[in-house]
Amino acid sequence: MSGLETTLRAVRDRRAKSFVPYVTGGFPGVDGELLRMLAAAGADAIEVGIPHSDPIMDGGVIQEASRVALQRGTRIGDVLASIVDAAVEIPVTVMTYANIAHHRGYEAFCDDLARSGVDGAIVPDLPVDEAERFAALAAARGIDVVLLAAPGTTAQRYRAIAAASHGFVYCVATYGVTGARDQLSVTARDVVTAVRPYTDLPLLVGVGIATPEQAGEASAFADGVIVGSALMAPLVAGDPKGALRLAEAFRGEIL
Template sequence: MTTLEASLRAVGHPVLMPYVTGGVTENWLDYVHAAVDAGADAVEIGIPFSDPVIDGPVIQAASVQALERGTTPDTVMRDLAAYRGSVPLVVMTYYNLVHRYGHAAFARRLVEAGVSGVVLADLPMEEAAEWTEVADAAGIATVLLAAPSTPDSRLEEVCTRSQGFVYAMGVMGVTGERAVLADSARDIADRVKAVADKPVLVGVGVSTPENAALLSAHADGVIIGAPVMRRIAEGGSVADLVAGFRAALG
């Protein structure tokens, strides 16, 4: 069992994992700390990429803003040296950045930054072995995605090979806020829970505390990205947002 999985299993309640785009503002780490202080059980840190294929408009805008500020993998991980929270950090980014950086060097920088897991959204399971071998040796959990379109025959392998937790995508398509929880979010949660031997977290389309509460009966927790990044863009309180989700999840 990876360190990340052990941490998520130990929380004793539905897991709440907010997402923050690294480098979106000069003080972006303050939002991470606000989320942790408000009850987050882990935080997903986005390393911005110029072609974020699964990110919707809110997170795309945050990525553009971060890139225009000169954000790179190195600046994000440099800033994480000041992280003072006790909950795990999971990096979400795209494989091109890892490939250009070099597998061993990227894994080493993640460890140095205190990161315990990584989601490479566009790296197919069949092509992940070279990266996962290096990541495993470094103690970095590679989290795999399960989509509503994933057939049962493939889903079981995704769940077996995913580390830390399984990221169940609530809807097909890009991230974003939706007023009503899609039936596909409950369906994929149930399908993954039926075959997974590790925590199952639902992300993409989890927009409200009510959505999160509904999903807590089907999964082990939720990941919230677009609502957090919209709150940051509008200058609102991330702490209040996360506290609302925490209260709904229990």
């Protein structure tokens, strides 16, 4: 069992809920120090995005963060270097897109992650029926490949996703891309309820979690919450202290 899965299971075993903040690697101020501060704010794991020129899952805030990061010349190695520099004791997972891993070569990409101490890889556009080889290469290096379960999926596909995912299952809270919503979508509970019968893995909800209160609602039925755009928004606005205060507020509601 990987460090990521072990950590999230341990949180669940003590009847608590996991808080996983997301930040876009390579964006100004997203460095080892910020990752350490997120860990100090109570994160159970951290998700670091590898910037992409066509981030199909992401809404405006993270698209802008990716644009800025790429404009600065950010490469995969730069993102991984910030993770190495952080040297946090909690698991770190990267969020990337399939063509980034494929272009590097699955085996070389997994080697890069392993050397950097990365515990997991979230690949939103990796179809479950194409995940086996990548997941096997990653698992051999102690890395979990996390798959996404989205609203409106068939029971058969939920079963397949649950069987193929490692570390946890990323339950997508709402239709559409990442970004703030006025309220927690009812589909969030529906996805968790649909996936739960097929796996004992922790089920974490993400996408569209805009406020600490919404995160608290989600933690009532999920094993944890992933928060991305809401935390990146103050960073994009040039307010890193505000982002950390918000992270602490999210932590306080995810019980």
